[in-house]
Amino acid sequence: MLSAIMEDYLKAIYYLQDETDERVRTSTLAEHMGVEQPSVTSMMKKLAERDLVHHEPYKGVELTDTGIPIALEIIRHHRLLERYLTDHLEYDWAEVHDEADRLEHHISNQFADRIAEQLGDPAVDPHGDPIPTAELDISAPKCGETLADHQVGDSVRIERVPDEDADLLRYLSEHGIHPGTEVEIVEVTSFGMVTLDLDGGDEPVALPEKVARSISAQSLSEDTS
Numbered sequence: 001m002l003s004a005i006m007e008d009y010l011k012a013i014y015y016l017q018d019e020t021d022e023r024v025r026t027s028t029l030a031e032h033m034g035v036e037q038p039s040v041t042s043m044m045k046k047l048a049e050r051d052l053v054h055h056e057p058y059k060g061v062e063l064t065d066t067g068i069p070i071a072l073e074i075i076r077h078h079r080l081l082e083r084y085l086t087d088h089l090e091y092d093w094a095e096v097h098d099e100a101d102r103l104e105h106h107i108s109n110q111f112a113d114r115i116a117e118q119l120g121d122p123a124v125d126p127h128g129d130p131i132p133t134a135e136l137d138i139s140a141p142k143c144g145e146t147l148a149d150h151q152v153g154d155s156v157r158i159e160r161v162p163d164e165d166a167d168l169l170r171y172l173s174e175h176g177i178h179p180g181t182e183v184e185i186v187e188v189t190s191f192g193m194v195t196l197d198l199d200g201g202d203e204p205v206a207l208p209e210k211v212a213r214s215i216s217a218q219s220l221s222e223d224t225s
């Protein structure tokens with residue numbers, strides 16, 4: 001049995017590796033986990049002893065073929081729990097991430113499969129992140145573009161929003177912004193503030209550059225698939 005913290009490390013390495021397609025530096029991992037580097041180094045030793053990661057000093061760390069499915073299983077638990085909490089237990093989407101972070105370590109794969117069945121095998125979690133299948137296949141994100149990559153006048157569909165910042169999620173849902181929402185970009189200032197017009201005719205919503213850069217959005221004009 002792995003501890004919850006070991007599982008959290010595997011998940012973090014998976015995310016960071018996925019983002020950059022490279023080995024993960026222990027300093028990056030330390031920052032992501034909010035711990036000092038020596039703790040990361042000693043944890044990497046433990047995980048390497050179990051053949052879950054390859055760790056070479058100065059070259060960083062990557063998951064082994066044994067480590068990858070464990071990380072994906074935890075991600076599957078997390079995202080299915082988020083979906084279940086929002087759809088069936090009336091949790092706000094801003095609250096589900098922390099709750100899923102706790103529960104993900106304690107449910108069995110069978111329990112996760114039952115949730116999936118109950119929900120009709122959803123493809124994405126409430127934030128638009130793909131849910132790995134029971135076979136642990138995970139679809140690549142639909143597009144790498146963010147709100148900050150588009151021009152004034154572009155119509156785009158929101159694909160994914162970051163799931164960790166509860167205040168941001170509350171702000172977005174108050175303004176009607178979810179994965180699937182279609183918006184038009186009406187202004188981009190020289191300092192990167194992006195203003196959106198929503199389909200429903202609500203008031204325009206202005207987002208700072210950092211936020212715009214964290215939200216995936218696909219152009220609707222090029223969307224023929």
Ligand SMILES: [Zn+2]
Pocket residue numbers: 078082096097100163164
């Ligand atoms: Zn989450």
